[in-house]
Amino acid sequence: METFQSLLAKKLSEALANAGLPAAGELTPASDPRFGDYQTNAALVLGKQRGENPRALAEQIVAQFEAGDACELLVVAGAGFINFTLRPEAVAQKTMELLRDDRLGVAETRSPRRIVIDFGSPNVAKPMHVGHIRSTVLGDALARIAQFLGHDVIRDNHIGDWGTQFGMVIYGWKNLLDRGALQRNPLAEIVRIYKETNQRANDHPTVREACRQELVRLQAGDKENNDIWNECVALSMQDFEHVYKLLDVHYDLQCGESFYHDRLPGVVERLLQSGIAEISEGAVVVFFPDDPELADRPLIIRKRDGGFNYATTDLATVDYRVNDLKADSIWYVVGAPQTLHFKQIFQIARREGYATDLCHIVFGSILGEDRKLMKTRSGENVPLRDLLEEACKRARKIIEEKNPQLSEDEKTDIAEKIGIGAVKYADLSQYRMTDYIFSWEKMLSLHGNTAPYLQNAYVRIRSIFRKAGEAAIATSLGGVGKKTGHRPVATELTLTHPAEINLAKRLCQFAEVVPQVMNDFRPNILTNYLFELANSFHTFYEACPVLKSDEPARSSRLALCDLSARVLQRGLGLLGIKVPERM
RNA sequence: GUGCCUGUAGCUCAACCGGAUAGAGCUUCUGACUUCGGAUCAGAAGGUUGGGGGUUCGAAUCCCUCCAGGCACGCCA
Numbered sequence: 001m002e003t004f005q006s007l008l009a010k011k012l013s014e015a016l017a018n019a020g021l022p023a024a025g026e027l028t029p030a031s032d033p034r035f036g037d038y039q040t041n042a043a044l045v046l047g048k049q050r051g052e053n054p055r056a057l058a059e060q061i062v063a064q065f066e067a068g069d070a071c072e073l074l075v076v077a078g079a080g081f082i083n084f085t086l087r088p089e090a091v092a093q094k095t096m097e098l099l100r101d102d103r104l105g106v107a108e109t110r111s112p113r114r115i116v117i118d119f120g121s122p123n124v125a126k127p128m129h130v131g132h133i134r135s136t137v138l139g140d141a142l143a144r145i146a147q148f149l150g151h152d153v154i155r156d157n158h159i160g161d162w163g164t165q166f167g168m169v170i171y172g173w174k175n176l177l178d179r180g181a182l183q184r185n186p187l188a189e190i191v192r193i194y195k196e197t198n199q200r201a202n203d204h205p206t207v208r209e210a211c212r213q214e215l216v217r218l219q220a221g222d223k224e225n226n227d228i229w230n231e232c233v234a235l236s237m238q239d240f241e242h243v244y245k246l247l248d249v250h251y252d253l254q255c256g257e258s259f260y261h262d263r264l265p266g267v268v269e270r271l272l273q274s275g276i277a278e279i280s281e282g283a284v285v286v287f288f289p290d291d292p293e294l295a296d297r298p299l300i301i302r303k304r305d306g307g308f309n310y311a312t313t314d315l316a317t318v319d320y321r322v323n324d325l326k327a328d329s330i331w332y333v334v335g336a337p338q339t340l341h342f343k344q345i346f347q348i349a350r351r352e353g354y355a356t357d358l359c360h361i362v363f364g365s366i367l368g369e370d371r372k373l374m375k376t377r378s379g380e381n382v383p384l385r386d387l388l389e390e391a392c393k394r395a396r397k398i399i400e401e402k403n404p405q406l407s408e409d410e411k412t413d414i415a416e417k418i419g420i421g422a423v424k425y426a427d428l429s430q431y432r433m434t435d436y437i438f439s440w441e442k443m444l445s446l447h448g449n450t451a452p453y454l455q456n457a458y459v460r461i462r463s464i465f466r467k468a469g470e471a472a473i474a475t476s477l478g479g480v481g482k483k484t485g486h487r488p489v490a491t492e493l494t495l496t497h498p499a500e501i502n503l504a505k506r507l508c509q510f511a512e513v514v515p516q517v518m519n520d521f522r523p524n525i526l527t528n529y530l531f532e533l534a535n536s537f538h539t540f541y542e543a544c545p546v547l548k549s550d551e552p553a554r555s556s557r558l559a560l561c562d563l564s565a566r567v568l569q570r571g572l573g574l575l576g577i578k579v580p581e582r583m
Numbered sequence: 584g585u586g587c588c589u590g591u592a593g594c595u596c597a598a599c600c601g602g603a604u605a606g607a608g609c610u611u612c613u614g615a616c617u618u619c620g621g622a623u624c625a626g627a628a629g630g631u632u633g634g635g636g637g638u639u640c641g642a643a644u645c646c647c648u649c650c651a652g653g654c655a656c657g658c659c660a
Contacts, residue, residue, distance in 0.1 A: 035603075048640075079603075283658055302658090311660095337655060339587060340587075437595070442608090459620075460623090463619070516599060522599090525599065541619080
């Protein structure tokens with residue numbers, strides 16, 4: 001199914017060819033409703049290139065344009081813009097097609113790629129905290145969207161399970177562990193022994209050295225230490241799984257740092273042999289003399305003491321994803337502080353001759369109300385689990401106020417959908433580069449650009465169908481025109497009220513918006529669209545009675561409701577947000 | 584010191600990689616209902632896009648410079 005945008009773009013390029021002009025400019029949604037639905041700046045661009053009058057060029061283009069029945073006569077406006085207004089009949093026709101389409105008009109990509117998405121990446125022996133929200137939520141949303149667009153997506157959780165912190169954890173395990181506490185709350189106990197060991201190590205060099213020895217033994221394959229390590233990983237994973245279940249996030253692969261352990265010597269060896277790396281001050285280092293930005297920022301891939309660091313691991317990871325997973329693209333959804341690190345890693349990969357598209361998807365931090373990095377009152381990271389449970393608790397409180405007659409089970413289920421949805425949406429609705437300020441009040445508000453507002457639009461539609469009964473649902477879901485037995489049903493969609501036409505146009509845009517998210521990894525384009533859709537729906541809902549109206553308006557309006565609900569559900573679903581039937 | 588990112592209404596944020604009079608929400612003010620869920624809708628007010636230069640038909644967007652904040656800069660991850 002073709003979108004209006006691509007249809008008009010095609011017709012525009014035909015018109016340009018017929019007018020003897022080269023392709024130029026672009027066709028975009030109109031910047032203002034007064035200018036119609038779409039606009040092009042082709043004549044302006046050509047006018048500049050050829051030194052001709054843009055308005056005259058615009059007239060030439062318009063004269064060659066074969067509008068078909070999609071849009072009204074074109075209008076030349078301003079300095080030489082060409083404006084396109086869709087005909088309501090064409091919009092109605094397209095809406096009918098969307099009703100019958102499971103994909104709601106969204107085309108699959110013509111060039112599917114295998115994309116490894118690296119996101120989340122929590123650390124073993126540390127609870128997940130707010131710092132993991134953005135990577136996890138953004139990565140999951142991008143994975144869902146890329147997959148929906150037809151890409152072969154591999155979600156990989158690059159867990160931090162092999163760092164120097166394990167020396168301390170093992171030391172603490174052997175010297176400080178409280179078995180009872182471990183039974184009651186495993187991760188809390190691991191964190192406690194880690195922190196306490198860290199403190200001791202800072203005070204006593206002998207403890208520090210003992211930790212180092214534990215690490216060496218672990219990496220040398222010592223059985224006792226490996227057993228401890230295995231148990232720590234398993235216990236941490238249980239905590240991660242709990243959070244992932246709440247968030248409805250899953251991975252195809254969880255290759256943590258330890259997975260690459262055996263490959264590190266080979267990586268260093270190869271880079272030394274190819275001359276990309278060299279020995280410097282006893283360490284193995286890569287220099288980047290050809291890149292001005294990296295010229296005086298070398299990267300160490302093997303320490304003077306022979307140990308490897310996480311740069312080495314990341315290089316091994318690239319190798320694995322390129323050679324074993326056969327990735328066409330690798331996306332790293334990792335915070336801004338690591339920008340330099342990834343530039344270095346990517347540069348090395350290029351020098352090694354990898355053609356894979358490597359991309360660091362950067363995002364800003366989450367700040368507290370004080371505009372500083374979000375922390376608890378005592379200055380610690382806020383555990384993600386607590387935060388998500390708090391979100392559900394607050395959502396539930398609102399539900400109790402608004403809709404106390406719901407059953408306990410329903411309340412719990414709805415509170416989870418709203419609470420988790422609100423947290424995710426607050427994150428995704430913002431441009432990913434900017435830091436954002438975390439606010440319960442804002443994200444759980446029923447007003448404005450929030451998940452609950454969109455969920456509520458969906459709920460109101462479902463309410464209409466509950467009231468209308470099964471017949472109406474069957475009508476609408478099956479496409480307009482099916483006989484229901486007890487009520488005459490329109491066979492065509494008729495759009496007369498401006499609010500109807502506006503809503504239908506909006507619904508047609510879904511297929512244009514979804515692929516655009518991939519342009520620069522910006523789910524907030526989709527959230528903006530969904531917010532506008534919900535607005536358009538509410539305007540329509542206010543102005544156009546559905547169930548009380550006569551045919552053919554009734555069927556048409558039910559169809560618009562049905563399609564609105566499906567687009568909201570699908571759109572939110574692509575962001576990893578669920579919709580309740582009531583709230 | 585060097586590099587990267589950010590700076591838009593009182594507040595929180597948009598603006599589709601140069602387009603038309605910079606848009607929403609929150610807040611404030613004014614209207615609409617014995618509601619298909621008012622958990623809503625319609626309208627008003629609110630701006631020298633951090634400052635200053637430059638590029639051109641046209642700049643929040645590109646270039647230069649300054650200011651402010653954040654982050655990062657061989658042997659942590």
